[in-house]
Amino acid sequence: MSSDPWGRVDETGTVYVRTADGEQVVGSWQAGSPEEALAYFERKYEGLVVEIGLLEKRVKTTDLSAKDAQVAIDHIREQVDAHHAVGDLDALRTRLDQLVETVDKRREERKQQRAKQSDEARHAKEALVVEAEELAQSDQWRAAGERLRALVDTWKGLPRLDRKSDDELWHRFSHARSAFSKRRKAHFASLDAQREEARKTKERLVSEAEALSNSTDWGPTAARYRELMAEWKAAGRAQREHEDDLWNRFRGAQDVFFAARSSVFAERDAEQSENLKLKEELAEEAEKILPVTDLKAARAAFRQINERWEAIGHVPRDARPKVEGRMHAVERAIQEAEETEWRRTNPEARARAEGLTGQLQAAVDKLRGQIEQARAQGNNARADKLERELEGRQALLDQALKGLQEFGG
Template sequence: MTTDPWGRVDDDGTVYVRTSEGERVVGSWQAGAPEEALAFFRRKYDALVTEVELLEKRLSTTDLSAGQALSSIDKLRTAVRDAAAVGDLDALMRRLDALTERAEQRKVEQKQAQEQARTEARDIKERIVAEAERVAEETTHWKSGGERMRQLIDEWKAAPRADRGTEQALWKRMSAARNAFSKRRKAYFAGLDQQREQVREVKEEIVAEAEALSGSTEWGPTSGRYRELMQRWKASGRADRASEDRLWARFKAAQDTFFQARNAVFAERDAELRVNAEAKEKILEEAKAELPGIADPREARARLREYQEAWEEAGPLPRDSRDRLEGAFRKIEEEVRRAEDKEWRRTNPEARARAQATVDQLRGSLEELQGRLDKARAAGDDRRVREAEEAMQARRSWLEEAEKALDEMS
């Protein structure tokens, strides 16, 4: 009988392995020497050792999942327990027990990491859903809102998955937000289309009236009406682009037709009125030269009336010189009026009496203040001296102005 520390070969060729539970048969050997039998079954043991070492290395150096590790350990445990091999099978079992503990610890760690990852995934998707709901409820910038909603859907797809129940509940909210946004946008544009159609109808009416007025020769009233139509056009809003461009082209064509005809008539009329402008230029020059030299306002007023009559008889002015000539003549009329007002104030008895009363009052006030000043100086009261001098200075200034006004009335 041939033996080694972990097994033996009986005389009949039966091969045994020794374990903590006793000996068990692992095979028989009839083909050669007993030492060869033990060597053969030791090689089978070495193969098991290699598998255990490989699993130990994988568990230490890779992210092998706990479930895969435990499954591999169970398979190896069965292989070691039933192994047809000679070696320290109890030591291999102890190593597998140690691997089991490590795998169980990894299982706990992986479960915690998985829970944390699901929590983080839930938080990420909660944020995505919350923003999608905000976009759906608040945004009125439909283009940027639609782009943001698409980005949020992409972010959702790229985000890690939470647990199934949370994932389904959040996706239900996400889908509802997307549908709500689509409904609001659709309703907005439907309302906008309706509004644009209403604007188009209003502008059709404006254009129809503009075209009806294009042949009018009532230049003043029609020009005013075109201004009103333009204000209505601007205030009515915008129709769709195609209708807007088409209607504006018709409106402008009608307006241009009227104003071109009016301008042609006015140009012809202005040419006829050049002679009136020349006559009024002459009247203006004569009035400027004569009226400022008339000292008597009543005489100046009488002479002005003659110029006014001549001005009216000269007839209307062309548009390009109307404002300038009319403005210059109004200045002459204003100068004559101011001279009349000044003369009236100068000769008004009531005004002269009031001016004289003001002068007398100020002179009396100065005499009274002079008395106060003399008393203050005699008493050596510097404060009262200063107050009296300041009051007298003010009264003298007022008296000077009052005397000047009185002199102008003399």
């Protein structure tokens, strides 16, 4: 019989292994000596030790799944429990139990990690959904559209949740994108319609502008061009491929008209400047008539100057008041001389003036007599009152006498 600390071979060739539960039969050996039998089964034990060691290393250092690790553990445990090796099988069982604990711990850690990742993914996807729903109401079509596309890429990079939760969130996310696309499509369809309407309006404006470009009715046409420009601005923009061409035609028609008007106005301004010089010379000539000493000669001279004045055309508007004012001043002076002469030579007016003067003189003389009488009687109050009345009548008398002098009286 042969033995070692963990097993023995009896005289029949049966091999035993010692365990905490007592000896267990390993197998029967008939091929050689008992020592060779123990050595064989000890090597089997060493193989199990190596296998367990490799599994421990894989569990600790690789991403071996808990399921695959448990299958490997169960496979080794079957060999250990089969007692087909000689060695400290209880120690192997202890190592396998510890390995199970390690795998369970790793499983729980990974479960928690997956739960955490799932929770983070849920929060991330919920945030994407909320942002997408906000963007669905935006009118910043380009920026919002680009942001929604970026959100889709972000969504694709996140882990999937449970099917129900993932489907619900994706439905909201997809609905928000669809709502935005629908609003954007409606907006640009409306914009296209507006631009088409603007194109029709601007083509009408261009046609009228081109029809007016050769007009010589300067004032009304210029005013109409201003109205057309206001209508152009109010019409909005046409499609890009039409806008520039329409504007060039519209502006070109205006340029033709205003260039022609500017040319005509330049000629007119030159002519009016020359007219101004001529009228200034006539005004200076008219001013030499003053002061009026010979009314008849003055009238004749002014009439002759005025006829030449009327034969001259327009002068610049800003210079007109001054030069015309000089002629009007001469004309007023002649008219005043005529009025003075008329009053001096008008018998009826002279008679009226003399009659009025006589009446006022009589009234003044009468008041003076009444004042003297009142003073003599000691009635000073009446005298003072009559003197105030005398002052008024005397003033009228003085004015009448001055008027009478104009008649040479």
